[in-house]
Amino acid sequence: MRPLLGFIAGLTFxxxxxxxxxxxxxxxxxxxDIFGVWDPSLAFVMGGASVTAFVGYRLVxxxxxxxxGHAFDLPExxxxxxxxxxxxxxxxxxxxxxxxxxxxxxxALALGSAGIFLFLPxxxxxxxxxxxxxxxxxxxxxxx
Amino acid sequence: xxxxxxxxxTPWLSLFGGALIGLSAVMVMGLFGKIAGITGIxxxxxxxxxxxxxxxDRGWRLTFLLGLIAAPxxxxxxxxxxxxxxxxxxxxxxxxxxxxxGVGTAxxxxxxxxxxxxxxxxxxxxxxxAVVVFVAAAVLTTTLIRHAI
Numbered sequence: 001m002r003p004l005l006g007f008i009a010g011l012t013f014x015x016x017x018x019x020x021x022x023x024x025x026x027x028x029x030x031x032x033d034i035f036g037v038w039d040p041s042l043a044f045v046m047g048g049a050s051v052t053a054f055v056g057y058r059l060v061x062x063x064x065x066x067x068x069g070h071a072f073d074l075p076e077x078x079x080x081x082x083x084x085x086x087x088x089x090x091x092x093x094x095x096x097x098x099x100x101x102x103x104x105x106x107x108a109l110a111l112g113s114a115g116i117f118l119f120l121p122x123x124x125x126x127x128x129x130x131x132x133x134x135x136x137x138x139x140x141x142x143x144x
Numbered sequence: 145x146x147x148x149x150x151x152x153x154t155p156w157l158s159l160f161g162g163a164l165i166g167l168s169a170v171m172v173m174g175l176f177g178k179i180a181g182i183t184g185i186x187x188x189x190x191x192x193x194x195x196x197x198x199x200x201d202r203g204w205r206l207t208f209l210l211g212l213i214a215a216p217x218x219x220x221x222x223x224x225x226x227x228x229x230x231x232x233x234x235x236x237x238x239x240x241x242x243x244x245x246g247v248g249t250a251x252x253x254x255x256x257x258x259x260x261x262x263x264x265x266x267x268x269x270x271x272x273x274a275v276v277v278f279v280a281a282a283v284l285t286t287t288l289i290r291h292a293i
Contacts, residue, residue, distance in 0.1 A: 002176075002203040002204045002207075003203050003204060003206070003207040004207070005171070005175050005176075005204065006176075006203065006204030006205065006206070006207035006208040006211070007207040007208065007210055007211040007214075008171070008211065009168045009171040009172050009175070009180070009204075009208055009211065010168070010207065010208035010209060010210060010211020010212045010214075010215075011211035011212075011214055011215055011218060012164055012167060012168040012171065012211070013164070013165055013168035013169075013180065013208075013211065013212060013215075013257075014211055014212040014213075014214070014215025014216070014218075015161075015164060015215050015218060015219060016161045016162065016163070016164030016165035016166075016167070016168060017161065017165065017212075017215065018161070018215055018216060018219050018227045019157055019160060019161035019164065019219075020157065020158045020159075020160070020161025020162050020164075020165065021151070021154055021157065021158055021161065022158075022161065022165075022256075023215075023216075023227060023229060024151070024227070024228060024229040024230065025229065025230060025231050025232060026149040026151055026229070026230035027151045029148075029232075029286055030148075030149075030150070030151045032279075032282050032283050032285075032286035032287075033148075033286050033287065033290055034283055034287070035287055035291060036148070036287070036290050036291060037148060037150050037151075039151045039152070039153055040153065040155075041151070041153055041154045041155060041157075041158040042158065044154075044155045044158035044159045044162060045158045045159075045161060045162035045165070046162065046256075046260060046261070046264075047159065047162060048158065048159040048160065048161070048162025048163040048165070048166060049162040049163065049165040049166040049169070049260075049261040050162075050166065050260070050261050050264040050265050051166065051265075052162070052163045052165075052166025052167055052169075052170065053166040053169040053170055053173075053261055053262060053264075053265035054264075054265040054267075056166065056167065056169070056170030056173070056174075056265075057169075057170060057173055057265050057266065059170075060170060060173050060174035061173075063174070065177065066173065066174060066175055066176055066177030066178075067174060067175050068175050068176060069175070069176050069177040069178075070177075071177055072173065072177040073177050073178055073179075074179070074266070075179065075253075075268070075270075077253075077270065078268070078269065078270050079270065080269065080270055080273045083251050083252065083253070084252050084253065084270060084273065084274055085252070085273065085274075085277055086251060086252070087247075087248045087249065087250070087251030087252020087253065087274075088248065088252040088259070088273075088274040088275075088277035088278040088281070089248070089277050089278070089281045090244050090247055090248030090251065090252070090281075091244065091245055091247075091248025091249045091252055091255060091278050091281070092248070092277060092278035092279065092280065092281025092282040092284075092285065093244050093248070093281050093282070093285045094240075094241045094242070094243070094244025094245035094246075094247075094248055095241075095245060095256075095278065095281075095282040095285075096281065096282035096283065096284065096285025096286040096289070097237060097240065097241040097244065097285055097286075097289070098232060098237065098238050098241025098242065098245070099231075099232060099241075100231075100241070100242075100245065101182075101245065101249075101255050101256040101257075102182040102183050102186060102245065102249060102255050102256075102257070103182040103212060103255075103256065103257055105242070105245070106182070106186075106209055106212035106213055107212050107213070107215050107216055108216075108229060108231065109213050110213055110214070110216050110217055111216055111226060111227070111229060113229070113231035114231070114233065114235060115231035115232055115233065115234075115235065115238040116231060116238075118235050118238045118239040118242060119238045119239065119241060119242035119245075120242060121242070122238075122239045122240070122241075122242030122243040122246065123242040123243070123245050123246035124186070124246060125243065125246060126242060126243040126244065126245060126246015126247040126248075126249075126250065127183070127186060127187055127246040127247075127249065127250045128246075128250075129243075129246070129247050129250070130246055130247035130248065130249065130250025130251040131187065131250045131251075133247065133250075133251055134250065134251055139251070
């Protein structure tokens, strides 16, 4: 049952990315180009998604546990620390350069552009490297 | 990174698509009790995320990614045409961009979905900080590339 439900959730997410315009790098880059050909559409994507999740989360958290699973597994860290801020800045540079964040990178795969065949493998390598960098001494000191 | 393509402002489609993304995040929370962060799900696939090694856990993560991959095909079946996208044609730039996105999201423990959608829905100050930083960095990068270089 888990694999099927996971597939349906992923498909819903992906169709949402496509309908919203978030899956098209041109639209993402134009959203980021505030001082140029600004297209504010993606603010509506973030608004629609986070408000839906805000309300929906509070509804599902009324249950004692998820339907398939033992407990709700929420991030424990509240630290606004060096790995978080450094990582976010590096991610932002890559996002502003290519116009893809991780979700749209997956939905772009089947559309077969040349760019995605370089972006996606590089992203997977980056995730492995970034995970390793997290354990470097400059990032393991406890944040505030 | 290639020519600038103008795009049309689509508030209603974007709002509706965004709501579907939010719905998916609620499904993942309600069904599996997890945050629908694409970075986390991708990481779980590579077996790097602590606690992601259980076969059950991988069971939904892999198919979630397959669902993302299948989404443009579903749109094609429903509308008769593949979704439009314009991908930058500077291939070296795209490889560098991919590497930065991977390193940054792994180091910062999340991306537009985990920190953006799910973190903001949880009213997490940590996620809000990440969102402010990555949007600012992205705006600065695109602005420099399009208007300064």
